[in-house]
Amino acid sequence: MFPTIIQGGMGVAVSNYRLARAVSCSGQLGVVSGTMLDTVLARRLQDGDLDGSLRRAISKFPFQEIASQVLNDYFIEGGRSAGVPYKPVSMHSMNTPKHLIELTMLANFVEVLLAKEGHSGIVGINYLTKIDLPTLPSLFGAMLAGVDYVLMGAGIPRAIPGILDQLSMKKAVSLKIDVEGSSAEDNYAVSFDPADYPISQPVLKRPKFLAIVSSSVLAQSLSKKASGKVDGFVVEHHTAGGHNAPPRGGVRVDESGEPLYGPKDDIDVASFKKLGLPFWLAGGYGTQAGLAKALELSATGVQVGSLFAFCEESGINESIKREVIDMVKNGDPHIFTDPLASASSYPFKVVPLNTSLSQDDIYFARRRICDLGYLRQAYKNEDGTLGFRCSGEPVQSFVRKGGAEEATCGKKCLCNGLMSTVGLAQVQRDGYVEPPLVTAGKYVGEIRAIVGDSNDSYSAQDVLNYVCGPNISDKKVSA
Numbered sequence: 001m002f003p004t005i006i007q008g009g010m011g012v013a014v015s016n017y018r019l020a021r022a023v024s025c026s027g028q029l030g031v032v033s034g035t036m037l038d039t040v041l042a043r044r045l046q047d048g049d050l051d052g053s054l055r056r057a058i059s060k061f062p063f064q065e066i067a068s069q070v071l072n073d074y075f076i077e078g079g080r081s082a083g084v085p086y087k088p089v090s091m092h093s094m095n096t097p098k099h100l101i102e103l104t105m106l107a108n109f110v111e112v113l114l115a116k117e118g119h120s121g122i123v124g125i126n127y128l129t130k131i132d133l134p135t136l137p138s139l140f141g142a143m144l145a146g147v148d149y150v151l152m153g154a155g156i157p158r159a160i161p162g163i164l165d166q167l168s169m170k171k172a173v174s175l176k177i178d179v180e181g182s183s184a185e186d187n188y189a190v191s192f193d194p195a196d197y198p199i200s201q202p203v204l205k206r207p208k209f210l211a212i213v214s215s216s217v218l219a220q221s222l223s224k225k226a227s228g229k230v231d232g233f234v235v236e237h238h239t240a241g242g243h244n245a246p247p248r249g250g251v252r253v254d255e256s257g258e259p260l261y262g263p264k265d266d267i268d269v270a271s272f273k274k275l276g277l278p279f280w281l282a283g284g285y286g287t288q289a290g291l292a293k294a295l296e297l298s299a300t301g302v303q304v305g306s307l308f309a310f311c312e313e314s315g316i317n318e319s320i321k322r323e324v325i326d327m328v329k330n331g332d333p334h335i336f337t338d339p340l341a342s343a344s345s346y347p348f349k350v351v352p353l354n355t356s357l358s359q360d361d362i363y364f365a366r367r368r369i370c371d372l373g374y375l376r377q378a379y380k381n382e383d384g385t386l387g388f389r390c391s392g393e394p395v396q397s398f399v400r401k402g403g404a405e406e407a408t409c410g411k412k413c414l415c416n417g418l419m420s421t422v423g424l425a426q427v428q429r430d431g432y433v434e435p436p437l438v439t440a441g442k443y444v445g446e447i448r449a450i451v452g453d454s455n456d457s458y459s460a461q462d463v464l465n466y467v468c469g470p471n472i473s474d475k476k477v478s479a
Contacts, residue, residue: 002278003029004291005468006210006234007460008305009126009151010242011439012418013040016315017053017114019308022460024121029149031124032111034138035131036374036415038100039089041107043424045071046086048079057110057117062144062199066102073099085427091373092133094177094190094386101137105197108141122148124210128243129155130344131374132177136192140167143204151234153212154243154346161209162227168206170194181380188378188386210234212282214245216271223275230277234303235267237283241306241441243346244337251339251347258337259347269297284443286467306441307450307463315422320438323353325451332445340410341437343375343391348414351438357417362435368394369428372415412437 005028009015012035020030041054049055055075061067074087090100108125115123125142127135129152139150143164152160159175166173172193179188208231213219219233238244238261248264272279281294282303294302308314310321327333335349336358342348350358357363370376370393378386379402389401392411399405416426417437425434450458450466 002232002300003027003122004301005029005464006124006151006280006282006301006303007031007308008241008282008303009033009124010305010309010314011421012036012415013315013422013424014309014418015126016313016422017111017117019311019313019315019460020115020123021117021119022313023308023464024115024123025119026461026464027121028464029122029124030115031126031149031151032115034108034111034125034127034142036372036419037107037111037138038104038134039372039419040422040424041070041110042074042089042103043086043419045074046076046080047424048076050079053114054110057113058106060113061106061109063102063197066106069099070103070106083427083431085429086424088371091376091388093388094133094188094378096133096190101192104134104137105141105144108138109145112142112145112147116146124149124151124207126151126153126212128344129153129157129160130178130346132175133190134374135160136163136173136175136190139163140192140194140197143167143207144199146205147207148205149210150207151210151212153234153236154344156218156222157211158222158226160227161229164206164209165228167194168204170199170202170204177378179378179380179386186380208232210280212236214238214265214267215248216268216275219272219275219279223277232278232280232300233272233275234280234282235269235272235299236303237267237281238265238337238347239442240283241309241335241349241439241444243342243344243348246339246345246347253339256336257339259339269299273298283441286443286446286463287449288467288469291467302467304463304467306444307446307466308460309440310444310447311460311463312457313460316438317421317423317436320353320421320436322456323355324351324438324440324444325447325456327351327353328445328447329451329453335440335442335444338410338412341412342414343377343411349439349441351440351444353436353438355435357412357435357437363412366413366435367428367430367432368392368413369416370394370397370413371426372413372419374415 009031023030278300285302376388416434420436
């Protein structure tokens, strides 16, 4: 039996374990974001883990030597002092150091375990295909915690279903890495062997795999050519928040600078029905009418993101939630689809908050730095060695590595910006505090119908009530 509602796996720690747990407790699919979880855990520990939840989960990790080392490296009793920079986490590479692999495993285990705590509901984790270097230890860590679903978009995750099969049987796996300038003869891949981390159970539960797609052509290809079973699809319309698929036929922009989407970019629901697999519609379906329409079109249900993003349980800073809710109550904020912002080259939705990187004065005042590096692109040098570059890094550095200067125009540091959005902003050496970058879908204005005129906040349960009505949303799962 599949859930009716999938809570979107948003951003960096927006869909945190508290939000996912609240949705899962209500009988739907709560999803944690798996993006940058190694850095998220390291920074949360440096902020003191004041309620002890992280350390409680860490104490259940099957490899306590690793757990002790991570606590020794990052935990600060009472939290770091104001204005003190976070201790950095190493960047992933083709030869990621062992300590970072283990931190990544632990971070994914902790997030999933806490999301599953105290109920018998189902929990998923969302990854970006584009961020491929941490994928293998991330999946293994999540599976150690018993994750029920893995969802992946922002690319073509053809290899992941088979990797889940292999990991469930504790077999060694490898993942081919996207390398700019490589040829068909090249085989750049990262590997992971569960035998390096022996556990007593003979097999791990193989989570269901849902691919996040925008076209039936891609879905058909994945259903036939993926390395293992694809259990269903989340079908995202370009009105959804975060990264969007570029318009078919190439990116052209309107007078405001937004990509021009046309009829070819709409969802061909009939083609998805023919695949015979469960599918959920996303992007503008977060209402009772939207859910009813989706079910009428034979969808299994809908994915809802932006309405959950600003609820009480999400990881977004309280001040940002309040600012967005106020904007919505005073009239729909114009969500801008920025074709340049992301180093991934996918269009990216931004909310025009006065204190964020979406404002030109804040963007141009920020000194470019690439100190997290999750969206770096691997590239092949003439001698066959690999390098990494990011179009959001300092321009001279990017060009020195062979990148085109024009590719840096308008690029924003999503890594640092999204960290700031959830209260984990880095303080740079000169005292500069990284500003936030906030994303939401075009239909974020639906929040107004949830909060009304007198409320300034709302819960995940309020979202479920609004989208599903009491007949579905009140079906709690057992503790």
